[in-house]
Amino acid sequence: MIKVTSNRFTIWTVALLAVAVSCSVCSGWQPPTAAQAAQITQTPPPDRAAASPTPTPLSFNGQVIDLERGYVIFSTGDALKVATDLRIVDATTGNSPNYELTPGFFAVAVLSPATGLVMELHTSRKPLATGTPIAQVPRQFVLAASTPHPNPDLIPRSAAFTSVLSKRVTVTISVNVPPDTPFNDNVYMATDTSGWNAQAVKMQRTDGLHFRIQMELAGGTEIHYLFTRGTWNTVERDPSGLQRKARTLYVPGGDAQVIAATINRWADLP
Amino acid sequence: MIDVSADRLGFYTDQKMIEARGNVRLTLSNGVTVQGDACVVDLSLQRFVVAGHVRADTPAGRYSGAAFADFLQFDRVYFIPLEAMPDRWTFLNGDYAHPEMGREMPGDAFFLPDFSAMRPFIVGKSARIVPGQYVQFAPARFVFLNGGISTPPLPTYLRNYSDNPNFSVNSLSGATYDVPYGFAGSAHSLETLHFRYDQQRKTYGAFEHHTVFGDYGYTVFSLNPATQPAKQWNLLSYAGGEKSAVNLNAQLFTYQYGLSRPLSSNGFIDLQETRSLRGSAVRFEATQSYDSFLAQPSLGYYGDPSHPFRPNHPLVFGLSWLGFDKHLAQSGLTFRFISGVSFIHDAYGISTTGHKDANSSYAGALIYTPVYRAPLGTGANAAYQLQRTWLSFPNKVDTQTLTVSDSKRFSNTFGLTATVLWQSVFVNDINTLYASPNGTTGLVPQPASPNGLPMLAGIPTQFPAVRNTAYILTAAWAPSPNFQFTTVAQENHYGPIQQPLVAGPPRYQIFGDVRTRLSNTLFLDVGRAYFFNWGNQRWSPSFTLQVSSQ
Numbered sequence: 001m002i003k004v005t006s007n008r009f010t011i012w013t014v015a016l017l018a019v020a021v022s023c024s025v026c027s028g029w030q031p032p033t034a035a036q037a038a039q040i041t042q043t044p045p046p047d048r049a050a051a052s053p054t055p056t057p058l059s060f061n062g063q064v065i066d067l068e069r070g071y072v073i074f075s076t077g078d079a080l081k082v083a084t085d086l087r088i089v090d091a092t093t094g095n096s097p098n099y100e101l102t103p104g105f106f107a108v109a110v111l112s113p114a115t116g117l118v119m120e121l122h123t124s125r126k127p128l129a130t131g132t133p134i135a136q137v138p139r140q141f142v143l144a145a146s147t148p149h150p151n152p153d154l155i156p157r158s159a160a161f162t163s164v165l166s167k168r169v170t171v172t173i174s175v176n177v178p179p180d181t182p183f184n185d186n187v188y189m190a191t192d193t194s195g196w197n198a199q200a201v202k203m204q205r206t207d208g209l210h211f212r213i214q215m216e217l218a219g220g221t222e223i224h225y226l227f228t229r230g231t232w233n234t235v236e237r238d239p240s241g242l243q244r245k246a247r248t249l250y251v252p253g254g255d256a257q258v259i260a261a262t263i264n265r266w267a268d269l270p
Numbered sequence: 271m272i273d274v275s276a277d278r279l280g281f282y283t284d285q286k287m288i289e290a291r292g293n294v295r296l297t298l299s300n301g302v303t304v305q306g307d308a309c310v311v312d313l314s315l316q317r318f319v320v321a322g323h324v325r326a327d328t329p330a331g332r333y334s335g336a337a338f339a340d341f342l343q344f345d346r347v348y349f350i351p352l353e354a355m356p357d358r359w360t361f362l363n364g365d366y367a368h369p370e371m372g373r374e375m376p377g378d379a380f381f382l383p384d385f386s387a388m389r390p391f392i393v394g395k396s397a398r399i400v401p402g403q404y405v406q407f408a409p410a411r412f413v414f415l416n417g418g419i420s421t422p423p424l425p426t427y428l429r430n431y432s433d434n435p436n437f438s439v440n441s442l443s444g445a446t447y448d449v450p451y452g453f454a455g456s457a458h459s460l461e462t463l464h465f466r467y468d469q470q471r472k473t474y475g476a477f478e479h480h481t482v483f484g485d486y487g488y489t490v491f492s493l494n495p496a497t498q499p500a501k502q503w504n505l506l507s508y509a510g511g512e513k514s515a516v517n518l519n520a521q522l523f524t525y526q527y528g529l530s531r532p533l534s535s536n537g538f539i540d541l542q543e544t545r546s547l548r549g550s551a552v553r554f555e556a557t558q559s560y561d562s563f564l565a566q567p568s569l570g571y572y573g574d575p576s577h578p579f580r581p582n583h584p585l586v587f588g589l590s591w592l593g594f595d596k597h598l599a600q601s602g603l604t605f606r607f608i609s610g611v612s613f614i615h616d617a618y619g620i621s622t623t624g625h626k627d628a629n630s631s632y633a634g635a636l637i638y639t640p641v642y643r644a645p646l647g648t649g650a651n652a653a654y655q656l657q658r659t660w661l662s663f664p665n666k667v668d669t670q671t672l673t674v675s676d677s678k679r680f681s682n683t684f685g686l687t688a689t690v691l692w693q694s695v696f697v698n699d700i701n702t703l704y705a706s707p708n709g710t711t712g713l714v715p716q717p718a719s720p721n722g723l724p725m726l727a728g729i730p731t732q733f734p735a736v737r738n739t740a741y742i743l744t745a746a747w748a749p750s751p752n753f754q755f756t757t758v759a760q761e762n763h764y765g766p767i768q769q770p771l772v773a774g775p776p777r778y779q780i781f782g783d784v785r786t787r788l789s790n791t792l793f794l795d796v797g798r799a800y801f802f803n804w805g806n807q808r809w810s811p812s813f814t815l816q817v818s819s820q
Contacts, residue, residue, distance in 0.1 A: 011426050017277065019626055024592040028652050042804060055788050063381060063382060064324065065308075065319075065322060065336060065350075065380050065382060066307075066321055066322045066324075066336035066337060066350075066352075068323055068336070068352065071336070071354065071763075072350060072357055072781045073336035073337065073350055073352075075321075075337075075381045075382065076377065076378065076379075077337070077348070077350055077358055077375055077380055079336065079352075079356030080637050100290060101336075101552075101599075102292075102307055102308055102322065103306070103307050103308040103322035103382060104308055104384070106323070119433070125386060126384070126386075127384075127550040135377065136651070137537075143355055143356045143372070144355075144356060144357050144358060144372065145355045145356070145357040146358065146371035146372030148358070148372050148373075148374060148751035149372050149374065150373075150374050151360070151371060151374035151375065153346065153374050154374060154376065162586035166338065176730065179436070179604075179651070179653035179673070180636055180655055181637035181691055183673060183691055183740075183742060184742070184758065184760075186756075190429060190435065190438070192431070192432070192435070193286075193314075193428075193789070193791075194435040195430070195431060195438070195819060196435050196437065196438030197818050197819050198341075198436075199816070199818050200793075200818060201756060201820065202795070203786050204685070204688055204746040204748050204754060204756065205677075205685070205744055206677060206679060206685050206687075206746075206750050207641050207649045207675060207677035207685075207687060208641065208650075208651040208652075208653075208673065208674075208675030208676075208677060208687065208689065209638075209640070209651055209653065209675075210641070213748075213751075214682075214748065214751055215751045215753050218701055224433040224435075226435055230378070231322035231440075232439055232440050235435075238512075238546075238549075238593075239546075239551070239594045240513075240544060240545075240546035240551030240592065241508070241544055241551055241553065241592055241597070242510065242512065242513075242514070242515050242546065242551075242552075243486060243515060244486045245486075246433065246434075246435050246485075250701075251577060258328075264595075265592075268718070270592060270634075270709060
């Protein structure tokens with residue numbers, strides 16, 4: 001059995017060489033050596049295969065906050081080592097950038113896979129679309145003296161839900177006004193974000209006792225506010241007619257948030 | 271407190287951020303100094319980042335690196351050192367001697383916002399920032415029209431962005447336009463110059479000072495106008511808490527050139543004390559007026575030594591009681607009561623009555639329904655308010671207001687409200703009234719009313735029995751948070767007489783208002799009324815036009 005197999009191997013080898021020779025006549029392709037032919041036919045299993053070379057240079061883009069002492073540091077905090085013959089070009093023109101490379105410019109860093117050094121820096125004053133985001137750079141290329149470890153501050157709050165898909169949150173504020181509110185008066189929110197402008201946010205009447213407003217706010221926004229009828233003489237008061245603390249609106253995240261408020265009294269009405 | 275200096279410094283109000291470029295130097299109140307190439311301070315999030323050739327001088331020594339970010343509210347400093355090799359250090363709770371190395375950092379800790387498409391509102395070279403309170407530029411150069419116009423360097427400008435609303439208490443009279451310029455202040459005070467214009471005084475300047483004491487206290491002083499002889503000196507003060515408060519309001523009117531001896535001087539002082547009780551509150555209020563503060567002239571009044579010089583100083587004080595809202599058993603109705611007594615003294619006679627002393631008392635009630643579901647998917651509610659005021663002249667004033675509304679929301683963005691508003695005022699003697707300076711008399715205080723009687727449809731009450739029935743239709747359309755349109759159509763039936771240029775409000779009027787977003791923080795409000803040829807008046811004299819920040 002072994003001998004038969006050996007004969008088959010010899011026959012197929014001769015046949016392949018014959019085909020190769022015939023092809024080389026027309027294409028100029030050189031026939032593989034006997035050793036190469038043996039490799040073709042004796043591919044090792046994947047777990048024993050040598051590392052496949054990276055076909056193209058690695059390129060990573062992001063915002064650069066510093067370029068000094070042989071490092072380029074991105075706004076993610078990731079530092080990459082640059083080659084001594086680092087080439088810096090404008091990403092659009094391919095020439096030397098005609099603007100100052102001060103912190104905050106954008107760049108694509110081209111790394112040599114072999115050395116892990118940044119060989120080229122393609123710069124721009126606007127974010128670039130090419131390359132892999134720097135946050136995804138393989139860790140072996142990032143230089144850091146210490147071993148990374150988790151930060152307990154970054155554990156999300158249990159009540160907070162944030163999503164890339166819902167950066168803006170639709171916040172609806174509905175307020176129940178006192179029944180003696182003059183009917184033709186408008187109701188506003190005075191906010192700290194407006195410097196306490198008494199007419200910062202105008203509300204819409206929904207019925208005889210309610211006004212509402214819909215706003216789109218970023219998750220994490222915190223606003224302090226008070227209701228007014230357009231001036232600080234007509235600001236809301238507590239049930240006793242005393243000044244009240246500013247209300248607080250915190251937007252934890254998610255898609256929508258509804259707030260129902262009640263105004264007890266107005267400062268100018270008994 | 272953070273002191274920032276740099277070659278170029280810009281304040282982006284829309285973003286509430288300050289960008290500094292070139293030889294940036296930050297000095298923190300804890301003694302830390304940070305230098306670098308660029309810096310961005312986020313006033314909203316109360317954090318900053320310094321990047322590029324960073325040197326941080328801390329109590330524990332000097333560190334050099336690529337970036338330094340301080341999250342002030344959390345007492346966390348994130349640092350990228352480049353001493354021997356890049357690393358990630360976090361300084362916790364102000365401990366610069368023992369950085370936590372390798373600790374994960376927020377993904378945007380060192381991000382520098384791109385301001386290339388924006389123009390700063392203020393440019394300068396240095397700023398002082400008190401997080402959560404104010405930012406001060408010295409000097410400040412203002413940029414308008416997207417960089418088209420910029421002012422020369424102006425003296426110190428302070429912008430207060432505190433979350434304490436007491437900084438916004440206004441002691442100035444109304445004006446057609448008002449441009450405030452804060453020039454000094456602290457976490458508890460603010461000094462502001464106002465450049466103002468109104469129809470009567472034309473262009474003038476004013477000064478206002480604020481001092482705030484926590485959530486429940488402030489003192490506001492102003493001089494308005496400061497640049498004209500007819501001056502008004504104002505003082506507002508409030509001190510208290512959740513259970514009681516004292517409120518002072520004083521005004522002094524002088525005629526004086528500069529700060530020379532006044533040619534005339536008069537004023538008033540109003541003091542309120544409010545105390546919260548169980549289910550109600552009481553308020554004491556006293557108002558003392560002074561016809562003149564000047565000493566008697568040596569030659570006597572009007573230059574006549576025999577002419578007596580006895581300035582009047584009428585006094586009104588009283589006690590009012592404010593009931594809280596109470597539910598009427600299980601009926602769904604809610605009610606509240608109010609009442610009060612007061613004493614009036616005027617040595618020269620109270621208004622036109624000839625009485626030197628008088629007293630008044632009043633009692634009133636308000637009852638209202640919640641919004642009930644009504645046919646056709648609408649919501650209906652009603653409120654009824656009545657009050658009787660007794661004056662010892664004698665006189666008696668009865669006021670009533672009945673409001674019935676029916677509303678329907680057609681969509682999330684559009685709704686209609688139809689309202690009938692019925693109001694009446696009955697006075698026993700229209701000639702013996704009193705223009706009250708405060709509310710404890712039960713009358714409507716000045717300047718809201720010229721004679722103490724309520725205004726119906728914006729018209730002063732001049733007859734013993736006045737009624738008005740108004741039919742009001744309000745449409746509110748808000749297709750997006752950036753655009754709102756409101757229109758109010760109103761028909762008035764005023765009695766006893768409703769004639770153009772004689773008495774009563776316009777029979778028909780319609781008012782429209784559009785509010786639309788101009789920029790990230792600015793809104794434009796445009797409104798105008800139409801009176802359907804009432805007394806040859808069609809449109810209101812002018813548009814109401816207002817740009818407000820949000």
